[in-house]
Amino acid sequence: MEPVRSEFSRGRSTLASLRIAILQFLADPQWLIPSMIAPVVFALVSYELFRGSGPYFLTYAILGAGMMSMWGQTLYGSGWATSQDREFGTLEPTIQSPTPYLYVILGRVLWNVLSGLFGGLIVYVVIVAASGGPPALPDPLGFALLFVFVMLSLASVGVVFAAFYVYTRYAGFIQNIGEFAFYVGTGCMFPVVLLPFWTNPISLVFPPTWGLDALRYLAIPGYRGFGWGFWLDLLGALGTTLAYLAIAGSIFHRVERHVLEEGNLSQY
Amino acid sequence: MSSALAAYRTSFWRTFWRNALMAPRTSLGFMRVDFILGTVFVVPLTQMVFFAFVVQLGGGGASEIAYTALGNAVATVTYSSIFSVCQTTDSEKSQGTMEHLLVSPANRLALYFGRGLIPILISLATVAVGLVYASVLFGVSIAAASIPELAVSVVLTAFAMVGFGLLLGGVALYLRTSIILGNIFLFAGLLLSGVNFPLSQLPLPLQWAGDAFPLTWGLAAIRAAVSGEPLSSLLVLWGAVALSAILAFSAAIGLWTVFERRALATGSIARF
Numbered sequence: 001m002e003p004v005r006s007e008f009s010r011g012r013s014t015l016a017s018l019r020i021a022i023l024q025f026l027a028d029p030q031w032l033i034p035s036m037i038a039p040v041v042f043a044l045v046s047y048e049l050f051r052g053s054g055p056y057f058l059t060y061a062i063l064g065a066g067m068m069s070m071w072g073q074t075l076y077g078s079g080w081a082t083s084q085d086r087e088f089g090t091l092e093p094t095i096q097s098p099t100p101y102l103y104v105i106l107g108r109v110l111w112n113v114l115s116g117l118f119g120g121l122i123v124y125v126v127i128v129a130a131s132g133g134p135p136a137l138p139d140p141l142g143f144a145l146l147f148v149f150v151m152l153s154l155a156s157v158g159v160v161f162a163a164f165y166v167y168t169r170y171a172g173f174i175q176n177i178g179e180f181a182f183y184v185g186t187g188c189m190f191p192v193v194l195l196p197f198w199t200n201p202i203s204l205v206f207p208p209t210w211g212l213d214a215l216r217y218l219a220i221p222g223y224r225g226f227g228w229g230f231w232l233d234l235l236g237a238l239g240t241t242l243a244y245l246a247i248a249g250s251i252f253h254r255v256e257r258h259v260l261e262e263g264n265l266s267q268y
Numbered sequence: 269m270s271s272a273l274a275a276y277r278t279s280f281w282r283t284f285w286r287n288a289l290m291a292p293r294t295s296l297g298f299m300r301v302d303f304i305l306g307t308v309f310v311v312p313l314t315q316m317v318f319f320a321f322v323v324q325l326g327g328g329g330a331s332e333i334a335y336t337a338l339g340n341a342v343a344t345v346t347y348s349s350i351f352s353v354c355q356t357t358d359s360e361k362s363q364g365t366m367e368h369l370l371v372s373p374a375n376r377l378a379l380y381f382g383r384g385l386i387p388i389l390i391s392l393a394t395v396a397v398g399l400v401y402a403s404v405l406f407g408v409s410i411a412a413a414s415i416p417e418l419a420v421s422v423v424l425t426a427f428a429m430v431g432f433g434l435l436l437g438g439v440a441l442y443l444r445t446s447i448i449l450g451n452i453f454l455f456a457g458l459l460l461s462g463v464n465f466p467l468s469q470l471p472l473p474l475q476w477a478g479d480a481f482p483l484t485w486g487l488a489a490i491r492a493a494v495s496g497e498p499l500s501s502l503l504v505l506w507g508a509v510a511l512s513a514i515l516a517f518s519a520a521i522g523l524w525t526v527f528e529r530r531a532l533a534t535g536s537i538a539r540f
Contacts, residue, residue, distance in 0.1 A: 033448050041455040045319075045464050049336075050326040057326065177306035180314035189318070190325040 013099040017107025025115060036119050039068035043127045046189055056220045058135040062127050063215060064189030066120040067208065070151055071182065073116035077158065081108045082165040095256055102252040105162050109155050116151055137219055146215050146234075153207035153237055156244035163251035187212055191225045207244060210237035280378045287382025291356070294365070304348075304390055312344040312398035313405075319464055320406060330407055337406030338494065339463035341398030342422075342487050345429050346454050348390040353433030354450040356383060357440040370531050376524060380517075384430040391426035395490075410494055417493040417502055424509040425486025431516030432482050438523030457483040482512040 043065030050057035082105070085091035095101050128134050137143050161174075183189065185202060186209045192200060203209045213225040214233035226233060278286075319336045328336075360366040369379075399418070402408035410418065436453060440446030457463060460470070460478035467475050467484065478484045489505035 033451070037448075037451045038455045041459050044459055046322050046326075048459075048465055048469060049319075049322055049328065053326045060325065177303070177310050180311065180318050184314055184318050184321070190321045194321055194324060 009099055010103040013097075013103045014107040014110070017104045018110050019107075021108045021111035025111065036069050036072070036122055039065040039072070039119075039123050040126050042068060042189070043123065044130060047127065047131055055136060056223075058127075058131055059137070059216075059219050060189060061131075062124055062135055063212070063219065064183075065123050065127060066147075067150070067154075067186075067188045067212060068183065069119040069123045070116035070154055071179075071188075073112050073119045077108065077112035077115070081105050082162050095259060100252065101256055102159075102163075102249060105159060105252075109159055109162075112158065113151050113155050116154070117148065120147075120151075135219075138221060139218055143215065143219055146211070146218060149237070150208055150211035150215060153211050153241040153244075156207060156241045156248065159248040160244050160251065163248050163255055182206075185209070191216065191223075193225060204236070205240070207237050207240040210234075210240060278374065280375050283374045283378035284382040284385075287379050288385035291383040292386050294359070294363070307344075307347050308390065308393045308397050311347055312341055312394060313401055315344055316340045316398070316401055316406060323464075334402070334406055334408045336464050337402045338399075338408050338491065339461075339487060340458075341402040341408075342395055342425065342490050343457055343461070343463045343483065344398050345391045345395050345426060345486075346457055346483065348387050348394055349426065349429035350433040350436060351450045351454045352390075353384065353387050353430055354436040354440055354446045354453070357437045358446045370528055376528075377521060380434055380520060380524065384434060387433065388426050388430045391429060392422060395422045395426065408494065411496060414493050414496050417499070418490065420506060421486065421489035421493045421502070421509070424506055424513065425482070425490065428482035428486055428509050428513035428516060431513045431520060434520035435516045435523065438520045438527065441524065441527045453481075457481055460484070461487055463487065482509065482516060485509045485512055 043061045046061040046064060047058065050061060082091065085094055094104055184195070185199070186192070186206050187195070187203065192203045192209055192213065195203065210233050214230055214237060216223045216225055217230035217233060316337045319340050320333045323332050323336045357366075360369060399408075399410065399422075403410050432453070436449050437446065440449055443449065460474055461467075461481050461484040462478065463483075467478050470478065485505060485508040489502065489509050492502055492505055
């Protein structure tokens with residue numbers, strides 16, 4: 001009997017997970033709304049606060065709000081994936097299955113990235129409508145590509161969170177309480193260099209900090225972010241994203257082994 | 269027969285205290301100690317820091333930052349008063365206790381007021397901690413002489429906001445989920461209640477919408493108390509906050525009564 005190739009099984013699991021995520025979204029698409037309300041309101045508030053401060057402040061508001069929306073979809077969604085399994089009672093069977101749990105999460109993350117982009121687009125349209133016109137972008141194509149990459153970097157943080165949440169029932173608590181801290185720490189709406197210097201190393205641990213700084217260098221002429229400039233920002237974003245993905249893979253592997261050995265997954 | 273039924277009917281205060289003490293473990297069960305501590309100590313700080321930096325980036329000076337910090341110190345009350353209270357309906361539905369609640373003979377006024385007690389206390393704590401942050405970290409000047417007026421304004425605001433949360437919970441009784449409603453009103457105040465900039469900067473229809481929120485009046489009263497305005501001005505604002513609280517609680521009771529009747533008639537309200 002020819003053994004089944006594990007790669008095929010993993011790929012199929014990811015596709016099945018992606019399909020389920022899409023079906024769940026289509027069954028109840030209203031869940032896109034909660035993650036968009038806060039960003040739209042924050043963008044409108046920021047737009048009002050930035051009014052008269054210069055032509056490029058609309059970019060700050062849109063970029064920050066778009067990132068918040070995608071934080072909602074991508075990081076929340078990816079991080080929440082484990083809690084959802086726990087709530088549905090599917091966490092134990094899923095972890096017991098031969099496919100590594102990471103590949104199941106991956107399917108959900110892929111959908112979260114797509115719906116995050118969709119959410120970001122809606123926020124963009126609302127803010128542009130409110131402000132009366134789109135912001136001036138020197139390099140729209142480069143901006144769009146980098147934007148998608150920053151989304152993926154957010155997803156990498158979400159995957160690490162998802163692995164961590166296997167151990168805890170405080171996923172909702174961490175995300176709700178940490179929401180503003182993440183916005184501040186990663187400089188969603190303002191450059192991180194405005195924060196006290198001692199906080200900068202903490203901010204640099206997160207991939208979106210690098211990505212957002214790079215995006216602003218690309219979109220805002222005369223922007224003063226980290227002194228090392230656009231290309232090192234890009235390199236930093238890439239490096240931290242890869243590090244997060246590696247950490248996520250390692251954590252998932254250890255978490256799976258641990259809960260299978262201990263048999264205490266339900267005790268949380 | 270009626271005397272036999274009366275024997276099973278608990279007193280107003282018993283129902284009130286039972287709900288006040290039990291709600292944090294049942295319908296408000298998600299409000300654990302860690303969540304409450306985070307809401308009281310972490311959320312106000314991070315929210316104030318966030319908007320203070322946004323103001324700074326927009327070229328605002330110390331007075332603008334202080335204005336925004338004070339506004340957000342008060343606005344964080346919405347997490348415990350609106351979002352949490354609003355979600356009690358969802359909790360009842362998902363825990364399968366809604367049907368039992370709807371057929372119980374408990375005094376509804378005592379029941380809803382009792383449930384609001386802990387959120388009111390948490391709201392008070394949240395605003396108090398937020399005001400301390402505003403004073404210590406963001407340069408908001410709070411004179412000792414203004415503390416009594418400030419305390420009255422904060423207490424009235426907390427009551428009004430919890431009333432508004434109960435009102436939304438009443439609306440949510442008829443909805444599939446209260447999350448969307450909760451999210452809308454959790455953040456709408458940041459835009460429409462004069463939290464980050466004066467209401468006069470908004471278009472007139474949005475100013476009218478803002479006037480419908482208890483937060484707008486509560487925040488105006490707190491700002492007036494902090495700036496040491498005369499008692500006559502404060503009395504008008506306190507009256508407005510108290511009126512919004514009475515309207516919110518009354519509307520909440522009215523909504524629950526209507527939907528309860530509908531639930532008993534159709535037997536379908538607890539489905540979601």
